[in-house]
Amino acid sequence: MITVDGVTKNYQDFTAVDDVSFTAQPGRVTGFLGPNGAGKSTTMRIMVGLTRATAGTATIGGRHYVDLPNPGLEVGVLLDASAQHAGRTGREILTIAQLYMGLPRGRVEEMLEVVSLTPSEASRRVGNYSLGMRQRLGIAAALLGDPQVLILDEPANGLDPAGIRWMRDLLRGYADRGGTVLLSSHLLHEIEVIADDIVMIGNGRVVSQGTKTELLHAAGTVVRGADPGLLRHALTELGITTTTSPDGALHTDADPALVGKVALEAGVALTELRAEDAGLEDMFLELTATSQREGART
């Protein structure tokens, strides 16, 4: 588990991360979502001891990263896929990591296979790798020590659609086996398809967090009945306010299960009942509107 507790980072009078708290739980993929410059990378760098927090703590399994005796065995980190020695081959980079982690040699070839880097690609210098290949190598390095926790900063950058699908399946499987995954992105769709839990950050502050289901449900319910007037009346009677869209559908903040129950009791046949698809996109833009560069930066 990753625990971030009241983390703040000031650069002189600029606050890059402002009292951020959240947890990333085992068995779940936690998406760390925010627009450019929101403070995701800074928070992740603090988690792994590369940046010192001005206040607050970030721990992995209850310990600070710097206190982990052989960190690669406990947490796999990919912060910048291009931050590798360009003159080394992919295989050499993994071999160096394998040696200092004290892992069996076979682990390198195993990981190259997992990330689908062919033997000839693994023998090429990283300076000649595409961004997608660097991401794959970075994921191989993060997985090398078979850690229980993964911290990945924008891991889908540079991957093609098949690569994104591959990564999603890999991380899903990893979390399903009990691993903790924290991955950041400024692209909502990426997070929406993979994450179980979402932490949204804007202007250094957490603007919303919860399970994906909770955040989707926060958008409310759309319901359409054979007798819209009677349905509206039944809902209003229970104090559930509704608005009617031009196409006759009713919109309410209440839960779909409750709306369905009210309709059943009122004897109204429903033709549509669903969680309102505001799309996390709208919510993401709305929630971060005041904290984006284009918005009021206070």
Ligand SMILES: Nc1ncnc2c1ncn2[C@@H]1O[C@H](COP(=O)(O)OP(=O)(O)OP(=O)(O)O)[C@@H](O)[C@H]1O
């Ligand atoms: N060393 C530093 N000195 C001064 N400001 C910094 C430093 N590092 C980061 N910042 C600022 O902190 C803010 C947050 O940056 P950060 O890289 O954490 O954002 P991010 O959410 O990862 O963005 P992106 O999606 O663009 O990668 C930015 O305004 C950035 O310019």
